[in-house]
Amino acid sequence: xxEVTQTxxxxxxxxxxxxxxxxxxxxGHRAMxxxxxxxxxxxxxxxxxxxxxxxxxxxxxxxxxxxxxNSSLLNLHLHALQPEDSALYLCxxxxxxxxxxxxxxxxxxxEGSWLTVV
Amino acid sequence: GNSVTQMEGPVTLSEEAFLTINCxxxxxxxxxxxxxxxxxxxxxxxxxxxxxxDDKGSNKGFEATYRKETTSFHLEKGSVxxxxxxxxxxxxxxxxQKLVFGQGTRLTINP
Numbered sequence: 001x002x003e004v005t006q007t008x009x010x011x012x013x014x015x016x017x018x019x020x021x022x023x024x025x026x027x028g029h030r031a032m033x034x035x036x037x038x039x040x041x042x043x044x045x046x047x048x049x050x051x052x053x054x055x056x057x058x059x060x061x062x063x064x065x066x067x068x069x070n071s072s073l074l075n076l077h078l079h080a081l082q083p084e085d086s087a088l089y090l091c092x093x094x095x096x097x098x099x100x101x102x103x104x105x106x107x108x109x110x111e112g113s114w115l116t117v118v
Numbered sequence: 119g120n121s122v123t124q125m126e127g128p129v130t131l132s133e134e135a136f137l138t139i140n141c142x143x144x145x146x147x148x149x150x151x152x153x154x155x156x157x158x159x160x161x162x163x164x165x166x167x168x169x170x171x172d173d174k175g176s177n178k179g180f181e182a183t184y185r186k187e188t189t190s191f192h193l194e195k196g197s198v199x200x201x202x203x204x205x206x207x208x209x210x211x212x213x214x215q216k217l218v219f220g221q222g223t224r225l226t227i228n229p
Contacts, residue, residue: 006161031215042207042219043162056216090161094215106152107217109162 003027004110006091012116015081021113023074023091032074033092033107034066043090043109049074050096081117088112120145124208124220131198132228139193139223141182141208150211151175151184151191156222157204165193165206200227 004025013019023032031050035043048056049068063085065077074091090112094105125140143151153165153175166175171186180195191208208220 040222040224042222043217045216048215088161105211105215106150106164106167107211107215108164109154112161 004091004093004108006089006110006113008113009111010114010116012118013078013081014118015083017081018077018079020078021076021089021091021115023076023110024072025093025108026072027093027108028071028095029093029108030071030096031094031105032068033094034064034074034076035090035092035109037088037090037112039087047076078115081115083117086116088114120149120210120212120218122208122210122218122220125223126221128224128226130226130228133200134197135227137193137195137198137202137225139206139208139225141191141193141220143189143191143208143210145189145210145212147212151182152209152211152217153180153182153191153193154207154209154219155204156207162207198225198227200229203227 007022033048034046036046037043045058046060047066052068063080067075091110092107094107121144123142150169152167154162155165156162166177168175168184171184174183182191182193203226205222205224207222210218
C-alpha cells in the first residue's frame with residue numbers, strides 16, 4: 001500500500017487568513033516532503049523532513065511554515081499568502097532521505113491540495 | 119549538476135498507436151530514474167523506475183530501460199489507450215533525495 005493522504009483537496013483563502021495543509025502516510029517512511037506545482041510545470045521541492053527533523057528548506061518564504069509532529073504526519077502552515085502562491089501543493093514520502101543508501105529511494109506522492117489565494 | 123531533458127509536447131496519438139517519450143539525463147554518480155504520470159486534476163503517481171544501468175522498469179504496459187551509455191530512459195508503450203492521456207514526467211533521484219524533473223510531456227490519445 002503506497003498511499004499518501006492529503007487534506008483538504010481544495011482550499012480557498014484570503015491573504016490575511018491562516019490555514020494549514022495536512023499530510024499523512026502509514027508506510028513507515030522516515031522522509032517526508034512538500035512540493036509546489038504551478039500549472040504546466042514540474043513540481044518544485046520546498047521542504048524535506050528526515051526522521052522528523054527539517055533537513056532541506058529550498059529558500060521558501062517564511063509565510064510557509066512546515067511542521068512534522070511525528071513520523072507519519074506533515075503539516076504546512078500558511079499565513080499572509082499572496083495570489084501568486086496559488087498552486088497545487090504535493091506531499092510525498094520515502095523510506096529515508098538517502099543519507100544511508102547509495103541510490104535514491106522511491107518518492108511517493110499524494111493527490112495534492114489545490115490552493116487558491118484571493 | 120544533475121538535469122533531465124524531456125521530449126517537448128504536446129503529443130497527440132490515435133488509440134492503439136506506439137508511444138515513445140524521450141528522456142535523457144545528466145548526472146554525477148549513479149542516480150535512480152523514474153517516470154511519474156499525472157492524470158488531469160490529480161497528483162503524481164509513480165509509473166515505473168530503474169535503479170541501475172540496464173535495468174528495465176515496467177508497469178501497465180509501459181516500459182523504460184536505464185541506458186548509461188546514452189544517458190537515456192525513454193518511455194515506450196506498444197498500444198496506447200484513451201485512458202493513458204496524462205502528463206508524463208521523467209525524473210532523476212540522487213543520494214540527496216532531491217528529485218530532478220523534466221519539464222513534462224502532455225499526451226493526448228484520441229479514440
